[in-house]
Amino acid sequence: MGAFDFVKIFRVNKSISIDLGTANILIYDKQRKKIVLNEPSVVARDRKTGKLIAVGKEAREMLGKTPDSIQAIKPLQDGVIADIDSTKEMITYFIHKIYGNSLFKPEVMICVPIEVTSVERKALFDAVRGAKKTYIIEEGRAAIIGSGVDISQPEGSMVIDIGGGSTDIAILSLDEIIASKSIRIAGNKFDDDIVKYVKRKYNLLIGDRTAEKIKKELASALEVQNPEILEIKGRDLETGIPNIVEINENEIYEAIEESLFQIVAATKEVLEKCPPELAADILDNGIIMTGGGSLIKNFIDMMEKEVGIKVFLSPNPLDSVVLGGGAAFDNKKLLRTLQMKEN
Ligand SMILES: Nc1ncnc2c1ncn2[C@@H]1O[C@H](COP(=O)(O)OP(=O)(O)OP(=O)(O)O)[C@@H](O)[C@H]1O
Numbered sequence: 001m002g003a004f005d006f007v008k009i010f011r012v013n014k015s016i017s018i019d020l021g022t023a024n025i026l027i028y029d030k031q032r033k034k035i036v037l038n039e040p041s042v043v044a045r046d047r048k049t050g051k052l053i054a055v056g057k058e059a060r061e062m063l064g065k066t067p068d069s070i071q072a073i074k075p076l077q078d079g080v081i082a083d084i085d086s087t088k089e090m091i092t093y094f095i096h097k098i099y100g101n102s103l104f105k106p107e108v109m110i111c112v113p114i115e116v117t118s119v120e121r122k123a124l125f126d127a128v129r130g131a132k133k134t135y136i137i138e139e140g141r142a143a144i145i146g147s148g149v150d151i152s153q154p155e156g157s158m159v160i161d162i163g164g165g166s167t168d169i170a171i172l173s174l175d176e177i178i179a180s181k182s183i184r185i186a187g188n189k190f191d192d193d194i195v196k197y198v199k200r201k202y203n204l205l206i207g208d209r210t211a212e213k214i215k216k217e218l219a220s221a222l223e224v225q226n227p228e229i230l231e232i233k234g235r236d237l238e239t240g241i242p243n244i245v246e247i248n249e250n251e252i253y254e255a256i257e258e259s260l261f262q263i264v265a266a267t268k269e270v271l272e273k274c275p276p277e278l279a280a281d282i283l284d285n286g287i288i289m290t291g292g293g294s295l296i297k298n299f300i301d302m303m304e305k306e307v308g309i310k311v312f313l314s315p316n317p318l319d320s321v322v323l324g325g326g327a328a329f330d331n332k333k334l335l336r337t338l339q340m341k342e343n
């Protein structure tokens with residue numbers, strides 16, 4: 001036995017938090033105080049045997065490019081678990097990838113979409129059978145803690161988490177969710193909007209990954225004076241051959257405008273469900289926006305303008321959920337409000 005294995009066996013207290021996102025899966029190690037895994041939530045299988053061929057980054061490269069014998073699957077879709085077996089396998093694979101066959105039994109915090117069913121919760125508990133204790137926390141709660149907000153006070157705070165598959169909006173007080181709403185309009189929907197727009201306007205077919213690239217580089221939540229321009233490549237639907245067109249920032253705004261406003265509308269709905277005392281707090285403290293989707297240019301300003309309340313971008317939009325899940329281990333009162341399974 002090497003010295004490293006020896007240390008591993010005696011490192012008994014281990015707490016990890018897992019953000020099971022539609023787009024990305026992240027693992028935070030509380031003792032090492034860092035994010036130890038950040039990979040796309042994708043698995044690739046052999047269509048005939050069902051065997052895993054690749055997981056994470058490697059599997060993502062295969063999306064949309066696989067031969068018929070390989071199937072690339074996103075186990076989580078629209079912010080819910082679409083394929084529980086693949087989800088389980090993905091979690092097991094990643095935990096093993098980081099920690100190998102060490103003997104520790106970790107405490108695990110799984111961050112899940114607000115609307116996960118009880119069947120799915122049970123399946124997730126099963127998925128991490130090697131754990132000493134498994135907790136389940138809603139992403140909204142984790143996201144706001146991970147953005148540095150103290151939710152244990154009798155004071156209202158509000159978060160909008162715009163991920164890949166879903167936007168989760170929640171108002172919290174005293175560690176618990178007071179009002180919430182989850183809609184399936186987030187990053188992936190913006191990508192779809194862009195694909196459709198380019199097809200309609202330019203007769204050009206582009207893939208999801210090209211659309212995502214355009215979104216990250218060019219999308220804006222407000223119309224601007226001097227729009228930036230980008231060349232995009234796709235397949236011309238008339239001639240059937242590859243073609244290049246130029247597209248500008250305001251066109252992308254036009255493409256995603258409706259989805260942006262659906263997120264605004266859902267935010268207003270949650271605010272309407274808020275008890276008056278907490279509404280006063282939110283007016284004072286503002287709203288936190290987080291998740292990859294909140295990185296769209298000018299989204300913070302646009303939201304602020306539409307709801308008339310100060311809006312702040314989380315200090316770590318892509319990591320807030322997993323960091324908040326890790327921080328939740330330190331809040332004994334909050335832990336008591338979470339569903340937990342001991343092995
Ligand atoms: N700079 C950026 N500008 C615009 N969108 C971005 C940017 N960076 C990432 N995104 C988008 O954010 C989304 C991923 O965000 P995130 O990692 O928060 O989602 P997730 O947690 O995996 O999904 P969910 O919370 O819905 O399960 C993707 O749609 C991605 O394209």
Ligand SMILES: [Mg+2]
Pocket residue numbers: 021022139161163164291321
């Ligand atoms: Mg998320």
